[in-house]
Amino acid sequence: MSIDAHTLFDSLTSWPEARDNYMALDSVEQRTLPTTPATRLFFNPARVRSTAAKVDAESVRRRPCFLCRPNRPARQEYVLWRDYEVLVNPFPIFPHHLTIVSSIHVPQSLTGRVADLFALAVELPQYAVFFNGGQCGASAPDHAHFQAAMELRESEVLRAILDDGGKPIVSNADGLVVASEASGRLAYHIVCHDAMRAAGLFATLATLRTLDENMLNAVATCRRDGTVDIVIVPRRRFRPWQFDAQGEAQIMISPATVEVLGLFVLPRREDFEKISAADAIDIISQVCFTSDNELTISNK
Numbered sequence: 001m002s003i004d005a006h007t008l009f010d011s012l013t014s015w016p017e018a019r020d021n022y023m024a025l026d027s028v029e030q031r032t033l034p035t036t037p038a039t040r041l042f043f044n045p046a047r048v049r050s051t052a053a054k055v056d057a058e059s060v061r062r063r064p065c066f067l068c069r070p071n072r073p074a075r076q077e078y079v080l081w082r083d084y085e086v087l088v089n090p091f092p093i094f095p096h097h098l099t100i101v102s103s104i105h106v107p108q109s110l111t112g113r114v115a116d117l118f119a120l121a122v123e124l125p126q127y128a129v130f131f132n133g134g135q136c137g138a139s140a141p142d143h144a145h146f147q148a149a150m151e152l153r154e155s156e157v158l159r160a161i162l163d164d165g166g167k168p169i170v171s172n173a174d175g176l177v178v179a180s181e182a183s184g185r186l187a188y189h190i191v192c193h194d195a196m197r198a199a200g201l202f203a204t205l206a207t208l209r210t211l212d213e214n215m216l217n218a219v220a221t222c223r224r225d226g227t228v229d230i231v232i233v234p235r236r237r238f239r240p241w242q243f244d245a246q247g248e249a250q251i252m253i254s255p256a257t258v259e260v261l262g263l264f265v266l267p268r269r270e271d272f273e274k275i276s277a278a279d280a281i282d283i284i285s286q287v288c289f290t291s292d293n294e295l296t297i298s299n300k
């Protein structure tokens with residue numbers, strides 16, 4: 001059964017608040033920074049609630065979970081897929097932006113869900129399906145979920161990672177895992193043809209590199225021939241120092257998968273206007289590793 005995302009977007013006609021947020025995307029200003037690969041900036045004030053969200057354990061515990069069905073707007077339709085509910089994201093970054101939430105309230109986790117990530121990429125071949133670790137971008141770390149966006153496939157950072165031959169980490173009958181440093185940040189690229197084998201390759205990688213699933217971002221895309229590429233970006237830090245800086249030095253950015261793939265969502269106009277290529281490189285170097293060697297040494 002494939003996921004009918006079109007019907008979900010059609011349902012927005014009866015949910016004006018979300019529809020208005022999608023229409024507002026037309027006026028989101030964009031510009032590009034000359035980093036290699038390029039960094040694209042999006043000035044999107046509606047995302048401030050997500051960028052500035054308090055995601056510490058106490059703040060999360062005290063608020064009602066906005067991904068649980070009883071707490072969601074009654075007008076928000078969903079499509080059931082396995083143990084998930086597929087929703088239109090009511091606070092979008094992209095014109096085609098889905099949230100795929102676990103039907104039950106359990107903590108954000110990739111372990112045990114890699115086969116689902118693989119299958120979602122196959123079910124949504126026009127989309128990039130992505131995962132934010134519980135401590136690096138998930139605004140609901142207490143409720144397991146993925147997101148998906150068509151436009152994320154256009155990330156130049158993602159393209160650089162997928163096109164890079166990289167350094168082999170695992171190569172066996174299940175598939176291949178390489179470490180790519182070509183985009184200026186460390187990424188592990190899993191190439192696979194089968195959901196269970198993808199899960200096995202991820203488990204092997206996580207053991208070899210002592211990965212913390214709360215501190216990684218992941219994205220999966222499906223090729224025309226059914227091969228799935230899963231990219232894992234390990235994180236060393238959630239927010240850069242600029243997030244908490246005062247005055248001119250402050251840049252309000254909370255890097256999640258979208259940002260580490262070179263698409264910076266900035267809710268404040270002053271940040272959108274002042275941020276430089278050097279700032280973008282500095283922010284990525286704070287929150288990501290630059291090489292497989294660096295991660296290996298830091299985990300020892």
Ligand SMILES: [Zn+2]
Nearest residue numbers: 065068105143
């Ligand atoms: Zn929940």
